[in-house]
Structures are given as C-alpha cells and as structure tokens.
Amino acid sequence: MNVPIASILRGLGEKCLLNWALVFFQRKHICRSFLGVFSVSLAVADTLLTLSVTALHLQAEGHLLGLKLTRYHVCLLVQILGEVYSALQWPVVVLAGLDHFFSITRRWQASSRLSLFVSGLLWILSALYVFLLSDFRPVIEEVFHIQIHQCWVFHTSQILHIATSLLLILGCAALHAGCLTLKHSPLKDQTTDQSRALSRRSYVLQTLHIFLNTWALFLVILAVLLLLLVGIPAYLGLSGAWLCFLNSLLIAVVLCAVCPASQLGQGWGAVPPDSFCEWRFTFSLASEDRA
Template sequence: MNIPIASILRGLGGKCVLNWALVFFQRKHICRSFLGVFSVSLAVVDTLLTLSVTALHLQAEGHLLGLKLTRYHVCLLVQILGEVYSTLQWPVVIVAGLDHFFAVTRRWQASSRLSLFGSGLLWILSTLYVFLLSDFRPVMEEVFHIQIHQCWVFHTSQILHIATSLLLILGCAALHARRLALKHPPLKDQITDQSRAHSRRSFVLQTLYIFLNTWALLLVILAVLLLLPVGIPAYLGLNSAWLCFLNSLLIAVVLCAVCPASQLGQGGGGRAPRQLL
C-alpha cells in the first residue's frame, strides 16, 4: 500500500506517544515480566525510528558519513523496520508465553537482566533474519528522489493470526473445563472429583469473564479488521497497546491451561486471575 510520508510521520509520532504513555502508567511493575521489558525496548526503537525518518525527510539533500541522504532512505528504513516488527511477532509470543507459564507454575522467575538480554537477542536475531535469510526485497518507486511523497509500505496480518490462534486455544481450554465438569467420575471419588471439576470450571469462567470485560472493545475492533480487507501497516503492527492485550491474552491462556490443573486443589487458584489480568 502507498502511504504519504507525512502520514507515516504522524503514525510513528502517535505510536511513540502511545508507547511511552503506557510505559509510564505501568512503570511500577513493567520490569517484572519479559513483555514489560520488551515494551520499553520497543518504545526506544520506535523513538529512534521516528527521529531518523523525520531527519531523513527534512534533510533530503544532506550527507551523513559520506552517504547522500534522500527520501528513498525514508521508505527503505520504514520497510526494513516494518519487516523486523513482523518477524518479531511470533517469537515474542512464544517467549512471553513461556515466561508466564514458568511464573504461574512457580518453577522459575526471569530477572529483569535476563528479560533485557532476551529482548536484545530477539531484536538482533530478527534483524539478521530479515537481512540474511528472508526473501525480503524493498519496493522503491521509479521517480526522482525529490518528487517522492509516498512510500510503499507492507501490511501485516500477524496480529490477526496470533489473536485468532490464542483465542481458539482459550476457547478450547474453556470447553475442556466444561467437559470435565460434566464427566461422571467413579462413585468412591465422586464428591472429591466433582468438587475439583466445579472449581476448575468456575476458575476458567472467572478468567474468561475478566479478560472479556477488559478487552471487549479491542476484540470487536479485531473482528472488524478480520472481516474487512483493511491491512495494518507493518511499522504500526508492533506497539505497546498490542503488547498489553497480548500479555492479558497469554496470561488467560496459561491460567486456563495450567492453574486449574495444578493449583485449584490448594485453594489458591480463584485469586490468580484478578491479580494477573
């Protein structure tokens, strides 16, 4: 899709404001998880990208380290970072899911330094993948660099794929809990098993209620985007608002899949959703 450079700058500026606003409001606990640390790194990278694109756009005839700067470099930089953002989506989901799994099961708690190292490693590996292994090819228009007013920008469908996949997993966990609640156990263990099944079902329903009550509006927006042929620009796809939603969704999936099976018998599972979502 072709997007005016002015619109790209406004989009990046708004994204930076949103990123830093969410980082500020969650500053007390943002370093307690991998996604929190990654959100800070994303805010830093987005800020550097915005400043770089603005400088390239304003200094179209300037020079840097012997390299002549043109508006072609604006489009090139936006396309490269957009591809890196798209490449990062699934690795971030996997690492964040493992982080929440180990935290919920109390097997291991990642430190801030380890989360920072993991975030940096993901950025480096994703960048190397884009340059060395992927089939990414920049798209440049055949016009004089002074006359460039629009950039070809790739769109991403990763957000819809990830949200759909995790919501399906969450639905399957809810159906599994309901099936266990309706299952008839042996008579000698009937009371105990029925009590556990009821607790499991209540736990899953409570988790789903909190999640849906928190993110109902965003779920509607995602459903509209899924139905309409509207592409999300790749350079806007990875942002702190999406990471907040992803964080809650991953916690809900882990809680429904793990906590009812391992912690409800100890009587502590009912409080977990409200603490973590």
C-alpha cells in the first residue's frame, strides 16, 4: 500500500511520543523485566528512525559518507525497519513469556543487564535475518527521486495472530479450570481435590476479570481489525502500547496456566510489574487450609 511520506512522518512522530510517554509512566519498574527493557530499546529505535526519516526527507540532496541521500532512502529505511519489527514479534513474545514464567514461579529472575544484552542481541539477529535469510525485497517507485511523495509500505498481520493465539490459550486455561470442579463425595481425598479445584476456579475467574476489565476496549479494537481485514503498517506494528497489552496478556496466561491458588498465601511479590492491571485477588483459601 502506498502511503504519503508526510503521513509516515506523522505516524512515526506520534508513535515515538507514545512510546516515551509509556516509558516515563512505567519508569519506576520498567527495568525489572525483559519486556520493560525491550520497550526502552524500542523507544530509542523509533526515535532514531523518526529523526533519520525526517532528515532524509528534508535534505534529499545531501550527502553522507560519500553517498547521495534521496527520498528513495526514506522509503528504503521505512521498509527495512518495518521488516525488522515484524521479525521481532514472535521472539519477543516467547522470551517475555519465559521471563514471566520464571518470575511468577520464583525459579529465576533475570537481571536488567541480561535483559539489555538479550534485547540488543534480538535487534542484531533480526536485522541479520532480514538482510541475509528472508525473502525481503524493497519496493521503490520508478520515478525521479524529487517526485517521490509516497512510499510503498508492507503490512503485518502478526499482531492479530499473536493476540488470537494467546487469547485462545487463555480461554483454554479458563475452560480447563472451569471443568476442574469435581462431584461431591464423602471421601476425604476427593473432598480435598474438590476444594482445591474450587479455589483454582475462583482464582482463574478473577484473573480473567482483572485482565478484561482493563483491556476490553483494546480487544474490541483488535476484533474489529481482524473482522475488517485491516492491514497494520509494519513500521507501526511494534509499539509501546502493544507491548503493554502483551505484558498484561502474558501475565494472565502464565497465572492461569501454571500457578496454583495455594501460592496466594505466600504473597505475590513475584508477579511481573504491570502498570495497567492490578493483580490482586480477594478470595480466601480457608477451604484449602481446612483440607
């Protein structure tokens, strides 16, 4: 799809401002998780991209290291970074999910230095993948560079695929918890299992309520985009807002899938930081204590 260069600059500028606003909003704990550190690196990358595209657009007749800069380079840079952003999507999801899993289960806590190293390595590997292994081919208009006023922009559907996949996993976890309620039985061990199943079910339902209460509108927007088959420009696909939603969704998935309700009595200091969802649970575990 062809997009005017002015629209690209406006979209990049608004995205850049939103990224830094979210970084500032989460500044107290943003370095405590891999996804937070990656959000900072994304804000830096978007800032560099925005400044570079703006400079190329305003000084189309300039030179850099012996290379004549034209508006062709604006389109080329936007397309390359869009492909890099698309290549980062699933690796970020997998690594953030593992980070949340180890944090919530108290098995391991990644340091900010390690998160920074992994983030930098991801950017490098994604760029190498785009240049060396992918079938990416830039699309440039065959017109004189002074006459270029719009660029061909690739679309990405990975956001919708990721959101759909994780929501299906979350739904399966909730359905499984709902099916855990056993029939009443006079036997002590079965009564104990039933009590634990009820606690687990209540815990999962509250997890879903906390998540949906915060992100319901965002889910509606994703559903509309999915139904209307609206393409998301690749250079806008990876954003701070998407990473915030992804953080809450991954926390909900891990909490529903792996954490027994009995751990609530030990406190939830291990839950990854989330500036949008307040992961607090109100039900009592007295039934488990009696069992």
